[in-house]
Amino acid sequence: MVERRPLFDFFCHVILVLGILAIAIPVWVALVATTHENGAFVKETPLWFGELGFSIFTDLLNQSDPSSHSQLPILNMLTNSMIMALCITFGKLSISIMSAYAVVFFRFPGRMLAFWLIFFTLMLPVEVRIMPTFEVITNLNMLNSFSGLTIPLIASATATFLFRQFFLTVPNELVEAARIDGAGPIKFFFDILLPLSRTNIAALFVITFIYGWNQYLWPMLITTDIEHQTIVMGIKQMLGVEDGLIEWNRIMATTIIAMLPPVFVVIAMQKAFVKGLVDSEK
Incomplete structure (x- = not known):
């Protein structure tokens, strides 16, 4: 009672x-x-x-007010932010789930060493890694490009760790049954493991999408071309005016617009998101 x-x-x-x-x-x-x-x-x-x-x-x-001090291509910046957020999200999920699958279900030399090397990257803050990463992107001529915006942010030790912890709860009897039925590693991954992981994928999708959408420091470093700037950078640029006339109404409107895509993602996936975080069977 x-x-x-x-x-x-x-x-x-x-x-x-x-x-x-x-x-x-x-x-x-x-x-x-x-x-x-x-x-x-x-x-x-x-x-x-x-x-x-x-x-x-x-x-x-x-963009009907060309005299505005805060005139920026809002729609283009929204598109850039959406592309960046989706690429980071799908990239993180794909790499993390495959790396966790390899670590848990395959036996090869250095398996746990590879996992702990991935996990130890959590100990390095962004500020430590950002300048070496910037130098690499510069040497690869990836400045002012979507590949430069997204590829350095795709790797995720956190998502790999979470998928690994979930895969460890998969019963060995299920793996053996799939092997007896003739399911190879690829078939087992797509037909059994992915459906079981859908709530975890949904939860991480929401988290990584918001993470990618809200990125500011990295895009600010590698983009000087307005064609590749994001909506978060646009809000900051609206505050930097020369004559001191800050158009707060336009800044607040842009902020509201920038909030809508993450809000829609959370609302659309809230049930799966909550279940993925609190599911007692994990």
């Missing part, structure tokens, strides 16, 4: 409401800011919609 604790339930709901407010209020302020002129931010931050409505979104997407 589950004990009912009203005071504890009330406390949990209070914490939940406070967490929702902490996340929702900044988004609300940003949404409201898109409906006001820049002069509205001089004295105070408005908390209700202004006279502009949501016309600023149309101006941004259609």
